[in-house]
Every structure is written in structure tokens, then in C-alpha cells.
């Protein structure tokens with residue numbers, strides 16, 4: 704397999720979606736309103752991770768386009784939990800992509816404690832061989848969720864996927880603490896907004 708050729712459309716998709724999602728952030732700034740988007744990152748899954756995941760999930764390498772949904776990955780990081788749903792609605796209403804699946808790991812957190820909103824999308828990209836529909840995963844999360852997930856991901860790497868149960872328990876507690884922080888920050892924001900509305904009337 705010529706991986707560079709295989710992954711070229713995915714690189715194109717990641718680059719295009721980064722520009723588009725960052726463009727949304729810029730537009731909020733021009734209109735000097737609070738941007739629901741703090742920052743956007745994106746990556747194409749490294750070849751060694753693709754191969755490892757294909758082996759683990761028994762996906763034949765000639766079926767990864769259909770069966771591996773996170774080869775193209777975008778991450779949108781927000782300040783507040785509410786912002787996540789604003790971004791989700793904006794992505795739903797876009798006409799340049801279609802949604803295959805949504806997973807709300809915020810109201811339904813994962814066993815590990817992980818929280819995020821995932822959207823699996825179909826994105827048509829123009830290649831030198833014509834239009835190709837590429838599957839991509841967009842993860843939308845708060846700064847606190849991102850902080851937790853980044854740390855948990857490094858620990859998973861360090862322990863090769865087998866985090867000791869005592870550490871797992873502490874990570875779950877840390878995830879709850881991060882979520883409480885998100886809730887408290889939302890409350891503060893809402894109370895301050897209320898107070899400001901009151902003074903301006």
C-alpha cells in the first residue's frame with residue numbers, strides 16, 4: 704500500500720475542515736461576540752496507529768475507508784459546555800458535509816470517565832481523480848474535558864492500555880472534578896450575564 708497516496712484525500716479533508724472551523728471562530732470575533740470555539744486542531748491518524756487499530760478491530764486494510772472513522776480527526780475545544788451544543792448545531796446546519804452519526808459522551812460519559820461530543824461526518828473532497836467522500840470524526844469538548852482526555856491518553860500510552868485499577872479510579876474522580884468545574888464556570892458565566900442585563904435596563 705502506498706500510504707501517502709492512500710492518505711492524501713484525508714490530509715486534504717483535515718486541512719479544509721481546519722480552515723472552515725477556524726473561520727467560524729474568526730467570524731464570531733469580527734462580530735465581537737463570544738466565540739463558542741476556543742481552538743481547533745486536526746490530524747491524520749499516523750500509519751502505525753491505523754495498522755494497529757485495523758489489526759485490533761479486524762478491519763481488512765482495503766476496508767479502512769468505510770470502517771475506520773477517525774483517520775481524519777478534527778477537535779473543536781470550547782470554553783463552556785453550552786458552547787459545545789452551539790457548535791454541534793452549526794455543524795448540523797452546514798451544507799458542505801453530511802452527518803453519519805452523533806455520539807453524546809457528555810450526557811452519557813464513557814466508563815473511563817471520558818466526556819466529549821463526537822460527530823462522524825461524510826465530507827466530499829475534490830481530488831485529482833474526481834470527488835471522493837471521506838469519513839471524518841469531529842470531537843467537540845470543553846477545555847476541562849480536553850485537559851482530562853489528554854492526560855488520560857498519555858497514561859494509557861504509558862501503561863500500554865492497561866492503566867492500574869487504582870489509577871483508573873482516581874482518573875474517574877478527576878473526570879468528575881473536571882465536569883464540576885465546567886458546571887461551576889457555566890453558573891458563574893450565567894449569573895454574571897444576568898447581573899449585566901439587569902444593570903443595562
Ligand code: GTP
Nearest residue numbers: 756773806813815816817821842851852853855856
Ligand atoms: P475507537 O475508540 O476509536 O476505537 O472507536 P469507537 O467506535 O469505540 O469510538 P469511540 O467513540 O469510543 O472513540 C472514538 C475516539 O474518542 C477515540 O479514538 C479517542 O480519541 C476518543 N476516546 C474515546 N474514549 C476515550 C477515553 O476513554 N479516553 C480518551 N482519552 N479518549 C477517548
Ligand code: MG
Nearest residue numbers: 813814815817
Ligand atoms: Mg472506543
